[in-house]
Amino acid sequence: MVAGSKRARGGSGRVKLEEVARKANVSTATVSRAFNEPDKVSEEVKQRVKEAARALNWIPNAAGRALASRRTHIAGAIIPTLDNEIFAHQISGMQTVFSARGFTLFLGCSNYDPNEGLRQADAMLARGVEALAVVGENHPPELFDALSSRGIPYVVTYSYNKLSPHPCIGFDNRAAFNRMTGHLLSLGHRRFAAIFQPDTNNDRVRERLRGVREALAAESLEIAAQDLMMGPSTLEFGAASFARLMAQADDARPTAIVCGNDNLALGALMAAKECGLEAPRDFSITGFDDLAISSRFSPTLTTMKVDNQQIGVLAANELLAVIAGTQGQAQSQEIMPVLKIRESAGEARGR
Numbered sequence: 198m199v200a201g202s203k204r205a206r207g208g209s210g211r212v213k214l215e216e217v218a219r220k221a222n223v224s225t226a227t228v229s230r231a232f233n234e235p236d237k238v239s240e241e242v243k244q245r246v247k248e249a250a251r252a253l254n255w256i257p258n259a260a261g262r263a264l265a266s267r268r269t270h271i272a273g274a275i276i277p278t279l280d281n282e283i284f285a286h287q288i289s290g291m292q293t294v295f296s297a298r299g300f301t302l303f304l305g306c307s308n309y310d311p312n313e314g315l316r317q318a319d320a321m322l323a324r325g326v327e328a329l330a331v332v333g334e335n336h337p338p339e340l341f342d343a344l345s346s347r348g349i350p351y352v353v354t355y356s357y358n359k360l361s362p363h364p365c366i367g368f369d370n371r372a373a374f375n376r377m378t379g380h381l382l383s384l385g386h387r388r389f390a391a392i393f394q395p396d397t398n399n400d401r402v403r404e405r406l407r408g409v410r411e412a413l414a415a416e417s418l419e420i421a422a423q424d425l426m427m428g429p430s431t432l433e434f435g436a437a438s439f440a441r442l443m444a445q446a447d448d449a450r451p452t453a454i455v456c457g458n459d460n461l462a463l464g465a466l467m468a469a470k471e472c473g474l475e476a477p478r479d480f481s482i483t484g485f486d487d488l489a490i491s492s493r494f495s496p497t498l499t500t501m502k503v504d505n506q507q508i509g510v511l512a513a514n515e516l517l518a519v520i521a522g523t524q525g526q527a528q529s530q531e532i533m534p535v536l537k538i539r540e541s542a543g544e545a546r547g548r
Contacts, residue, residue: 269325290509328516350519374408385545390424390451435464459484477543496540
């Protein structure tokens with residue numbers, strides 16, 4: 198780089214915003230809007246500015262932008278695990294919406310530890326997030342207090358409760374599993390078991406089990422203590438739980454197994470093949486989530502599908518509406534799960 202050019206850049210050798218504006222043949226204000234308020238710039242101009250910035254290897258100074266505008270254009274999301282594809286779909290939906298509006302999305306993982314979730318939230322607040330999405334309501338009160346005291350808009354995802362004090366973007370877990378259990382009851386099943394992920398620090402699992410129990414209680418039925426298996430959300434735990442359930446005497450075995458998610462149900466179906474058992478001939482089983490493999494596995498899995506990406510899109514749009522000032526606070530929105538009736542659940546034997 199020649200000395201004259203370096204002097205024109207204040208002796209730092211760094212490209213300035215003015216140079217990007219000249220190369221793109223726009224004003225410096227337009228360059229700023231293209232990065233800070235992209236919805237106020239035409240697609241053609243926005244593309245021209247970004248091409249000029251790339252050609253000059255210029256990157257907006259986030260700290261400077263935040264100081265000048267008192268805006269960081271950063272949003273946050275805290276999910277319980279990175280091992281479940283359903284949360285990846287939510288983040289994908291949020292990322293798409295936020296990116297189109299010039300926001301960067303920070304991601305934190307609590308590993309189902311409320312205190313870790315609080316630490317993640319504190320770290321994000323310290324970095325100036327303008328909005329936050331958290332999964333479920335099982336968080337320390339300090340987390341919601343910190344958001345409220347700072348006026349930071351937030352939403353709770355994967356949960357919907359009309360009585361919740363928080364804006365919820367998700368589905369009614371209790372109602373979904375009540376409906377799933379009702380489907381099995383309509384097929385004549387009366388001996389039930391359940392394979393679920395842990396309910397510790399997980400309000401969604403507690404609500405799902407509540408939905409199962411309420412549906413059974415309406416028919417004067419219940420799940421015996423030995424028939425409720427709770428453990429890791431893995432294929433291995435699903436398989437081991439199924440083997441334990443089927444080790445009982447034939448007249449004590451459950452004819453219907455409700456699983457907390459598809460992963461557990463698929464593990465159980467794998468174990469069934471090893472035991473010489475087959476659904477729905479010998480038992481019925483259901484999952485939840487409708488993973489991509491669930492409709493391709495044999496037998497295909499009866500489950501419930503939730504549009505997890507739509508949860509992310511709705512969450513991001515609600516948060517952006519508050520940031521933009523078009524509404525005072527995020528509004529709750531309910532997603533309705535779709536029951537996918539497939540091969541793994543059929544009429545009870547001898548019905």
